[in-house]
Amino acid sequence: MSDFFDDEPQDEEDIKSRTQIKREAEALQSLGKKLIGQKPEMLAKLSLSDELRAALKEAGRLRQNEAKRRHLQYIGKLMRAEDAEQIREHIERQEAGTRAYTQHFHQLENWRDLLLNDDKQIEPFVSAYPDADRQHLRQLVRNARKEAERNKPPAAARKLFKYIRDLDDNQ
Template identity: 50%
Template sequence: MSKKHADPAVEAPDERPSKSQLKREMHELQQLGETLIAMKPGERARFALSDDMERAIAETARITSREARRRHMQYVGKLMRKEDLPAIRGEFDAIEREKSQRDHAFHRLEKWRNRLLDEGDSAVEGFVQEYPHADRQVLRQLIRNARREAEQQKPPTSARKLFKHLRESAELKAQD
């Protein structure tokens, strides 16, 4: 008769993550670190990073060797474990939402530009109602010039100027 040993480690399910899971998490942290490194310093300033992480990010620019960079990125991944990951991910989410809002506003202004070029003065009145800081006279002049350029198959210089004016008018409204 064999004697069974009651080994709690064998009987209880392993609650630790697997080695593969740990590797995936480490690669994710390295990727997050690489994203931070790729950002401009002004964008990166939004994140509350430790001094060690700031130094590691600054050090990355100096590294030219591929192998040294790979090892350094592993070090950055290790440092990322000590950072406030929920806050960092929250800031990335906020940046993504801002980007989405900018894209939406950009597409809306493109639609306005197309509508202004298609409809003319009736659309100008609608735009000025929505954006009171817009200059009617400038809008009408840019629309006339853009239509003339399109008829003559010239580059859309005035259409670009019209879009720039629309964008500036929309920003003025946002500041009120």
């Protein structure tokens, strides 16, 4: 008879506070917002329901802020049935790859800037990139400096960067 009046749940771990439920819903909406910004090729790699795919496609068509907000809530609701962890991991891998590419791109830009500012940097560059043609490299650096002195558009600096990038790609 005491079981009849026992209002407390058997498992306290199953109980979620309203705040926790709201945080989880907002996290799914946030994940859905990241999905909206993804390219179709990336979305094709994910196992998403047809309903969620249609909702993501529809989100790009909406222009009014309130409509976008409501639609994002709808996407968050649809996300409850999806494997959120798999989606999150896929997006994180893609973002990590983008960050690594950006960092590598900045390193190449740094080489270009070092070469333009100091002739002594040619030796470390050639040791890092043994396929580099010193004479061609010096000529590109010289042309870029002349352009900078004359306040011309940086066409030679772009050629230098392209040469550096090509060397890096071939290495």
